[in-house]
Amino acid sequence: MSKKKILILSSGGDAPGMNAAIRACVRTALHHDFEIFGCEHGFQGLMDQQIRPLHADSVANIIQRGGTALKTARCPEFTRPEAQSQAREFLLKNHFTGIVVLGGNGSFQGAAKLAESTLLQVIGIPCTIDNDIIGTDYCIGFDTACNTALKAIDNIRDTALSHDRNFIIEVMGRASGFLAVEVGIAGGAEFILIPELPITTEQLIDKIQHKKREKITSIIVVAEANQPGHSMQLAENIKNISGLHYRTCILGHTQRGGSPTVRDRKTATLMGIKAVEALIEGRSNTMVAESQGELALVDLPDADNATRLHTQAQLLKLNQIVCGID
Secondary structure, eight states: OOOOOOEEOSSSSOOTTTHHHHHHHHHHHHHHHHHEEETTTTHHHHTTTTTEOGGGGTTTTTTTTTSSSTTOOHHHHHGGGHHHHHHHHHHHTTTEEEEEEEHHHHHHHHHHHOOOTOOEEEEEEEETTOBBBBBOOOOOOOHHHHHHHHHHHHHHHHHHHHHOEEEEEEEOOOOHHHHHHHHHHTTTOSSSEEESOOOHHHHHHHHHHHHSSSOOOOOEEOTTTOOOOOOHHHHHHHHHHHHHOOEEEOOOOGGOOOOOOOHHHHHHHHHEEEEEEEHTTEEEEEEEEEEEEEEEEEOOOOOOOOOOOOOHHHHHHHHHHTTTTO
């Protein structure tokens, strides 16, 4: 009987902890006597057939590294049915029975298309610093990104206090405000602006000017909300309307890199093991998820309803109370 042959790839934006998941998948697959291959540069690499065998030594000394050892890329062309069909045919022709996809919502849409072949098992591992994939409470990379952003906020506050300055700090978060809320509360930000709870510049200024206590400096944390750099326009609007001056700091891609934290390494490792176990169980079109602190297998997110939104508005209210704003 031939060995089970599986493929692993990382797609979309990178996230700290991906390497820990790759390592766990490879070592678990080999333990169960599977053949495992890596596809470089995500779905683009799958289309270009950039595939190589992986062994235990292939994933040595990567658990502490950020990014992904398999490289990653975005591949708009993979949205074409022709490209999806060619990829499925290539995998089946080369006797692959399963594929593990590490990524976010866009990556899982591509994974779901591959799963349309009943002969191919497809398992997803959620990896995105936005932490916004519906069906899971946690995505690999989120904790590391939070710690990276928090360190930056602490550093900026030192400068803000030294010069009596106000700052707007922009963090990632395309459609969801999980990162902004987490680091905003932990960093003592006076205001946290997220796409789920829009606020006008006038409303923000009113809150700033009517805070309960005088503050030497003020820090506002803003999610990029699919408009990277929009915090610069916000600062300009605040100045034009109120005369208040805010400097801006856009953290950008610094949040994606760096050595993963304990939580991300551990969670990624356990998710990698769970993904291979799901293949053994014959599961497909499935994502490894964290729910109430436990790992579970759930359906891949629906492409039309894949983004998880932040709903705890009360957290922002309580944060303003603690900061003496409201």
